Amino acid sequence: MSKFKKKANTKQDIPTSALPDIIFMLLFFFMVTTVLREVTINVKQRIPEATQLRKLERKSLVSYLYVGEPKKVEQWGSEPRIQANDVFIEPSDVTLWVAQEKDKLNEVERDQITIALKVDSEAKRGLISDIELQLRKANARKLLYSTILELE
Amino acid sequence: MARNKGRENPEINSSSMADIAFLLLIFFLVTTTIANDKGLLIPLPPDPDQMEDLDIKIPERNLFKIQINSADKMLVEGEPFTNDPKELKQMIKDFVNNNGRDPESSDNPQKAIVSLKTDRGTTQAKFIEVLDNIQAAYYEMYASRAGVATEEWRKIIDNLKEPDNRRLYDIGRGVDADGKAEYPMNISIAEPTKIGG
Incomplete structure (x- = not known):
């Protein structure tokens, strides 16, 4: 034992x-x-899938616009809206917003600004083309449609 | 001697260290969004108000027309197209590389233009799907000319500061006597129609 x-x-x-x-x-x-969230996204974001993704090298040159149906439908309606820095804006305000974003950049880099459009799959082309027209007027001509990689 | 009996092993109790680290870890796990800065890059044309209103006639044969209506149905070269949009890739490659053989198709790659026209009611998902296939057709042509894989090609054009990448870029797109690309990516995204329906 x-x-x-x-x-x-x-x-x-x-x-x-x-x-x-x-x-x-x-x-x-x-x-x-980690990248801490800077804005609270108030629109639905079902990002479409694609295969030919390009990567943005300089993140400091990128500004984001979020487009989609508002999450609070009772308050904002169900029509897709544009969100920039926590507020909803109209397509006509995009030019002003681009000018503000350009002011944040170095003077030599202002024409290299890239706009990343995070668009919900169900958003309509009409609204997006209005944004594109405003971006052309604001001379921000590098555009990225945010997508995620489609797995085959 | 008797006094030392109680503290033979002077040790800091570190068992709660893991808990503290866990707490921090969970905080970062929750706040993390892994950045998704990828997507389809397109250059926009200049401000329409400052462009000269030139009425350039582009021959029908040099245009590859894709139209999408508000119900996401497609017309390709005027014909209803119900197949998988992936088949557009081969059609565009054939169109661009025609070099005047087929009188209905493009004169040469430099003049070939792919025109994508949507309706205001077309969904972004459909638009992205078609645009993705058009870009894929061009990227695949460039990549095979430069002798690299398509994924490799996209990495090359994302970093053109490297001289080696620049060289491959010029091989892929081809440079003619005037310094212009022989295979320019002519994608025209027309302003949407307002027909709806």
Whole structure:
């Protein structure tokens, strides 16, 4: 009997001293990849899929417009709206918005501004083409339709 | 000696360290949006008010017309098109590379224009799907001319500052005597119609 008792006395703890290190590693990964949300998106965003995606190299030159049906339908109606920096704007306000976005950039880089349009799949071309026309008038002529990669 | 009995192993209790790290980890997990800065890049034409109103006649044969109505139905070269939009890729390649063989199709790649016209009621999803296939046709032509894979080509054109990429870019698009591209990506996105229906 005494023989068995002695064996049972061996340590049975799993060493957990490395656990914080593992967690920290995960933590750092997420801290590095995180982009904190700057705006609360108030429109539905079912981003369409495509295959020929291009990547934007300079994120500082990109400004975002969100287009889609408002999430609060009872307040804003169900017609797709344009959202820029937390507020809904009309197509005619896009020129002004582009001017404001350009002011944030360095003077030499202002004509390189890229507008990323995050458009809901169900939005209609009419509204989008109104935006495009305003962008042309504002001389912001690099346009990116945000899409996600279509897996075949 | 007796006093030291209670603290033989001076250790900081670090068992709650993991909990603290977990808390931070969960915070970042929740707030994270992995940035999606990818999409279809298109250049827009200049301001219509400042463009000279030139009435340029483009021969019918140099236009590849794609029309989409408000019910997302397509007309390609005037004929109803109900097939998979992926088939547009091959049609556009044949059209661009015609070089005057077929009298109904383009004179040469430089003059070939793909025209995409939608209605105001066309959904963005359909528009993106068709635009994606048009761009795919061109990217695939460029990539095969430069001898790289299509994905590789898109990476090359995203970073033209590298001299090596620039060289491949010129091979892919071809440069004629005037310094213009032999295979320009002529995609014309016309202003939508207001017919609806």
